[in-house]
Amino acid sequence: MCAYRMCVSDVRIGEEHARHDRQMSSRPSPTVRPFLKWAGNKYRILAQIKAALPPGRRLIEPFVGSGAVFANTDYARYLLADVNPDLIAVYRHLQEEGPRFIEHCRSYFTARNNTGAAYYDLRARFNQTADVREKAALFVYLNRHCYNGLCRYNAGGGFNVPFGRYRKPYFPAAEMAHFHERARRAEFVCAAFGETMAGAQPGDAVYCDPPYAPLSATANFTSYSVQPFGVDEQRALARLAEKLAGGGVTVIISNHDTEFTRREYAQARIVAFDVLRTISCDGSRRGAVGELLAIFDGDGAPRPAR
């Protein structure tokens, strides 16, 4: 499947990627899909991200989401954080229990549980239960059975995505096993990005994938948690990236390529490319959307050759 429209920057990125692969390993490994469906996941632009990532002893992802970058890179250590506590709880259970937790999650993926009535019962259970293990397994069930794999909460913090009506939802056993295997190198933290980034040290690399800045003033906003992520947060993240770079830590931010993001990332090197994606709410229209990686090179950190 060709996910991208080729453009000049794709060629440039392709060259960087090849160089990076040669540096990191003689054989590039195949890509692994995240086990959770996640709006804005970066599976389709992994090549561009991997080409831009610097070497380092630890990769910090303050907006880990479904962990597409974590699952497909090879750092010695990872600090993986997100503000969504339900997401981090799933990762911790998987990290601690591995196959036992995978089988527990699988037990919810039955034909009986793939009806609207069962879905809404299990969604209510998710919102009410005090059993953290059950809640984590139900999060995986909801992710694969809800509409479009969305993660959305009401003002009271209740998960409120409707039933997805899939014929036979896929159970991602292999993807979970891969995640579990790699989680030995990882620390999972539920925190807002400022707190996570405050712990970065020289020698770390930071990859930030915040909720997208809107393409236009009227564009829809994706909500992953009860906390909003608006202009102030986008700006605060850019300033923090500048500060960390000044202290020797390279920070990369993914975002839409807009006047706003170009202005906020004026201190960074920009790698721009087009991504073909669904741009209407009902999934009926696809189009090329401009994306960018803003690379804030840490002072003294190794820079990719140009």
Ligand SMILES: C[S@@+](CC[C@H](N)C(=O)[O-])C[C@H]1O[C@@H](n2cnc3c(N)ncnc32)[C@H](O)[C@@H]1O
């Ligand atoms: C675009 S998604 C990240 C996708 C991820 N790179 C992937 O491949 O799946 C953005 C993530 O930021 C998280 N988030 C939103 N606001 C946050 C904040 N203030 N601090 C940390 N994480 C936040 C959301 O919960 C969501 O998982």
